[in-house]
Amino acid sequence: MAEQPIPLVSLTGISKTFDGKAIIDNLDLSIYDGEFLTILGPSGCGKTTVLRLIAGLEQADSGRLTLAGSDITTVAAEHRHVNTVFQSYALFPHMTLFDNVAFGLRMQKLPKSEITPRVLEALKMVQLDTMANRYPHQLSGGQQQRVAIARAVVNRPKVLLLDESLSALDYKLRKQMQSELKQLQRRLGITFVFVTHDQEEALSMSDRIVVMHGGKVVQDGTPREIYESPANLFVARFIGEINIMDGELLNPATPGSWHARVEGRDCVVHSQQPFSAGDKVCVLLRPEDLRMKICAANTGGGIAGRIVERLYKGATLESRVELQSGQHVLVSEFFDEDDPDFDYRLGEQVNLTWVDSWEVVLPYEQH
């Protein structure tokens, strides 16, 4: 078995209460050297608090924090090799970029002969070395964000914490910065811990995503694992669009698959979970996993439904289908004008199937 690497940062049994309310609840989290880890979750789930605990800006009520193997649970923020880039970049408006980036090193009373090359190197990394004499108001939002990163990187932290640091940017700039930030992280080899509530951002940037809900980690995995195999309905719904259908397991088909009835249709579903015959389940399917054919009601072998809405999205066509149970599901298909079945009309009867084994089967939860 491959040996598990030693975490660069580890949080063990960390709890934090504010005003008598548990905000972080017995949290265990390992962050590995050089990875781009994203903490993803809805507003108020405790993401920023986790960053502040790692940075030393908050003290945990209980638990243990280590950095590169050393216990830093009670070490002051300024003595941790950790830097934070906050949502508001908090640049000094009256200082040039050079002075903004040099500020921390000057506070440490380093000699000028060391400060100048380090600042220029950091500005070069974020491709702003030619603008060293400009002031923050002369920069775009994305450039200001890069200065904030240079200011953190110049301290040569082992870990860089980024708190919703792209959320102030407009859509196009945010997309551009997502890719630049990821490239920068690869180039620097610094461990990034990135906090966001934007699932698309998390999927596209991260090596690993930790999904938080109510102060707890509800799933920890690669972007693909989180998207394709959500651990529960909360994660499934939080990450992208999902259709949740009610089903019942009838009897085992093969090891890892079951004969089942899903929305009145007999089919085979796949799961490695220890289910029993008769168990009620939720069958999860992404809109792009479903396949749709025009078909008279109950003749196609799949789940019968009726088109109630069509949404043209450019590259894809999304259709809302009402099943016989009254439930609505969303189907997303690539636009294909040559497919005679493609141009559905409102009210048309259709038949839904899905790509074999792409379904996720979870224990039944009210939804």
Ligand SMILES: Nc1ncnc2c1ncn2[C@@H]1O[C@H](COP(=O)(O)OP(=O)(O)OP(=O)(O)O)[C@@H](O)[C@H]1O
């Ligand atoms: N210093 C504090 N004093 C009291 N309550 C706090 C404090 N810091 C955070 N909280 C509360 O803890 C909860 C979690 O806050 P936190 O900022 O960690 O959430 P978040 O997931 O980062 O949310 P957002 O995405 O909105 O920033 C919130 O209910 C918040 O009001």
